[in-house]
Amino acid sequence: MKTSIVILTYNKLDFTKQCIESIREYTVDGTYELIVVDNCSNDGTVEWLKEQNDIKVIYNQENLGFPKGCNQGIEISTGDNILLLNNDVIVTKNWLSNLNTALYSSDDIGAVGPVTNSASYYTAISTNYKSLSEMHDFAKSFNQSNPEEWEYRLKLIGYCMLIKREVIDKIGMLDEIFTPGNFEDDDYSFRILQAGFKLLLCKDTFIHHYGGASFGENIEKYADVLKRNGIKFEEKWGFMPSYSTYIRNEVINLIDSPQDQPINVLEIGCACGGTLLKIKSKYKHANLYGIEFNESASLIASQFADVKAQDAEKEMDYPTDYFDYIILADVLEHLYNPWQVMKNIRNHLKDNGKVLISIPNVMHFSLLRSVINGNWTYTDSGLLDRTHVRFFTLNEINKMLTEAEYSNIEYNATTVAKKREDEEFIQSLTRLSAPSMESQYNAYQYIIKATKNDVNMKLKRKLQIIEGKLNSGDVDKATIELSGMEQFSSDEIIENICKHLKKKVEILNLIAINNFGQGLFDEVLPYLEKAFELNKDDSDTLYNIIFVLNSLGESKLALEYFRLSKVKDQELISLYQGIQQHSPIYNLLMNLDENPNDMEAKNQLVSIIREDDSLVCELKEIIKYCFDSKTQFLTLVDEYVMNLEQ
Structure with a gap:
């Protein structure tokens, strides 16, 4: 198999010498032919080329630009593959064999290219060599053929592009509307793709590229050509490659x-x-x-x-x-x-x-x-x-x-x-x-x-169904819908209730009482505490939280919630009375209610207050909500307090 290497020259003889000498050194004899198209150089390039015996040369009498020059080289090539190569490139060990391995790895691969130190479209890799000797050492270890390092690309960059001849036969030559150069490689890449072939960037193959040798001395000219050819490309293809080929x-x-x-x-x-x-x-x-x-x-x-x-x-x-x-x-x-x-x-x-x-x-x-x-x-x-x-x-x-x-x-x-x-x-x-x-x-x-997170969506839908049952007045069906809620955490449920529902407090209470009935005691208070936070005057929430706390042995905390309630309905008062029935103060007051002259009960009451005078408020609260003889008891308590102060 033979590869035709097509190189364009326009002055820059030192680059050309380095390029061709590297090809001779690092490419197996008999596997390639060298074709140089010179675009009217005047720096000694023509004279040097005439001295070379292993190069086919076309000497143009004017600078015909890159696309036209490449086409001239392709026309006289005899290889199975065509390699378009800039003259400011230095090739390295195994470069061409690696590229050919990738090119013929599949029938649908149309063209391949290497990575380098300086080029556009994500083909440059990080390097730290400081001399050509170090570069070749780097490339020697780098250039190990490895299919895992081949990457599909939308386009390849024309500084080094290896193409099957059958592809060129099918799609034709480079489009010369892009003369003197720029965007002809983009155009060629897309034509290759359009013909049903694929492009590979071979990240297992490195060559050195000086970059910008053709236009480097005239930045303004380069920018003007780039702009004009960009417009031509967009008119031809309907999009700009600089925007439409980004790899994110x-x-x-x-x-x-x-x-x-x-x-x-x-x-x-x-x-x-x-x-x-x-x-x-x-x-x-x-x-x-x-x-x-x-x-x-x-x-x-x-x-x-x-x-x-x-x-x-x-x-x-x-x-x-x-x-x-x-x-x-x-x-x-x-x-x-x-x-x-x-x-x-x-x-x-x-x-x-x-x-x-x-x-x-x-x-x-x-x-x-x-x-x-x-x-x-x-x-x-x-x-x-x-x-x-x-x-x-x-x-x-x-x-x-x-x-x-x-x-x-x-x-x-x-x-x-x-x-x-x-x-x-x-x-x-x-x-x-x-x-x-x-x-x-x-x-x-x-x-x-x-x-x-579909967990949140499923939870949201379930909660909306529950709210719908409550809106229709069917509490029993709403409770039945609570089945399966154990798959969600209390934090998720509370967050979704607060975020998506209108009957927040009612549903928080419903879930809390349902969990309590099932013995899920750790999954009760978080709901009631959130309901209380949302509405501190809701009687159902207060009743439930006081009932649950008392049932869990937290009667003191339950009574604190009772005191926080502004409106105390009869159900709440009855619950309070039930809690206080186990209080020593309540039992003493019961004795005094039945026998106002029970001195032993009076003395015990005085003793309790003397030990903790903060219990006076609790004493008055018990009298207020648990006994009918409020005036008598309150007068009595005031007397006890007065005596204590004296």
């Missing part, structure tokens, strides 16, 4: 399922599906779904996922309780009613399924500074663009998710580099608000994971 690694990292577990993932606003494709590389058994309003972008994502081109704010045609994860990366701020969308998608999540969200923070210091200076600057992307219709702070995000009944909400934040004046501005803001707000001024974007 910070969102993907929130997925916490085992990598060998089948998962169903839906991304709302999936664009071309870069994030979904990365998930598929990491989770081999993932089932991918997407919603994308841009039909052109959705057609690309449809190559590897089940994608619908529809409006996310309308009813979604997916099964209920189906998805393990639903992703909304920079989507909610574009919706007119994100609050309703968060409620709607909840129905399509499995129990304990999760939403993974990224959303810009309108409290970021850069936006606040613009606003207080009278500006509201829109950008094409980032924190604020013209397509945003809703704006969120951390509190508003939390409110939206809690109202939609998500739980276990976890927040992370991305930040951007700050200058000294930024730090000073943030400190000024914290002085105006609070030190705890500093993190919110620093947060550029919030990254959020929240869980659908």
Whole structure:
């Protein structure tokens, strides 16, 4: 098998020499042919190329640009594969054999590319070598062929792109409308996908890339070409790759399922599906779904996922309780009613399924500074663009998710580099608000994971049924509906009662008494205490809490609740009388009620009061609620107190 390596040159002879010498050193003889297309160099490149015996060379009389030059090289190539390679690259040990192994690992792989130290679209890795010698040592240990390190991609970068000839035969040459260069590799990648092939980034293969050799000396020219070709690409494809191919690694990292577990993932606003494709590389058994309003972008994502081109704010045609994860990366701020969308998608999540969200923070210091200076600057992307219709702070995000009944909400934040004046501005803001707000001024974007907890939904529905029975006056049926409540904790039940029901106090009492009747004594007082907190004058609550406390041996605390009640009806008084019948003071007063001249009873009463004069109030309370001869007894007690004071 032979690979045709096509290299374009335009000056930069030193780069070209290093590149070709590295190919000769680190590529097996007989497995490749070298083709150089020179775009009218004037720095000695042409003369050097004429001295080389192992290179096919095309000498252009003018600079025809990258796409046209590559096409010239492809036309004269004879290899089974074509490798487009920048001349500012240094290849390394095992580079081409590794790439070929990946390219021919499956019939549907159309093209592959390596990782490097400097390139766009997530192809650069962290390196710390300081010389070419150290670089080659690094690459020698790095370049170990490993299918686990192959990652599906939407596009490959043209600095090093290995393509099967059958793919080129099927889709044709590079599109020369992108002359002099930029976006031709994006265009080629999407054409490969459109033809039914896949792209692989080989993260088991590293080469060195100086980067920017072609345009590095003229930044303005580069920016102008980039802008013009970006417009051409969008006109051709209907979307911009810089926006529609993002891989949201910070969102993907929130997925916490085992990598060998089948998962169903839906991304709302999936664009071309870069994030979904990365998930598929990491989770081999993932089932991918997407919603994308841009039909052109959705057609690309449809190559590897089940994608619908529809409006996310309308009813979604997916099964209920189906998805393990639903992703909304920079989507909610574009919706007119994100609050309703968060409620709607909840129905399509499995129990304990999760939403993974990224959303810009309108409290970021850069936006606040613009606003207080009278500006509201829109950008094409980032924190604020013209397509945003809703704006969120951390509190508003939390409110939206809690109202939609998500739980276990976890927040992370991305930040951007700050200058000294930024730090000073943030400190000024914290002085105006609070030190705890500093993190919110620093947060550029919030990254959020929240869980659908169906336990709360089931509990809410059950409580609503119970309330409905009470509304119809059927207490017995309401009590029957309490069956099965043991699966929920008292905290969950109380929280849901307070959050969702109108007859809060009545239902809290109903559950408490039912639990008491079943001997669940630890599951009684929390409900009654919450009911008392909600309405301290409810006679049923007071009766129940006093009765329960007394039954549990807490008669002293029960009597405290009696004293707290402002309105004491006859049932409450009768309960109080029943409790006091076991009191020594009550029994002494009973004796005196029957025999006012019982001196022994009088002396015992005096002795009790002398030992604890605080019992005078209790004594008067017992007389007030337990005896008819109130005046006589109260006069008697006052006399005892007077004698004690003397």
